[in-house]
């Protein structure tokens with residue numbers, strides 16, 4: 324499973340990281356690191372929860 328974080332939509336709520344800290348890295352300002360993420364095996368459910376928790380819909384499952 325891969326995800327994409329859209330930097331233009333991310334507002335730094337960090338809810339994605341709260342649900343899945345092993346999947347969503349944050350930068351120094353608390354924004355999700357943008358770009359493609361290869362979800363580690365066994366972290367798919369947490370990754371989906373993180374994507375769904377994003378109020379800006381900045382995370383897309385590809």
Ligand code: SF4
Pocket residue numbers: 328332333334335336337338339340347353354355376377378379380381382
């Ligand atoms: S929850 Fe969404 S807006 Fe907030 S840091 Fe994560 S990707 Fe960005």
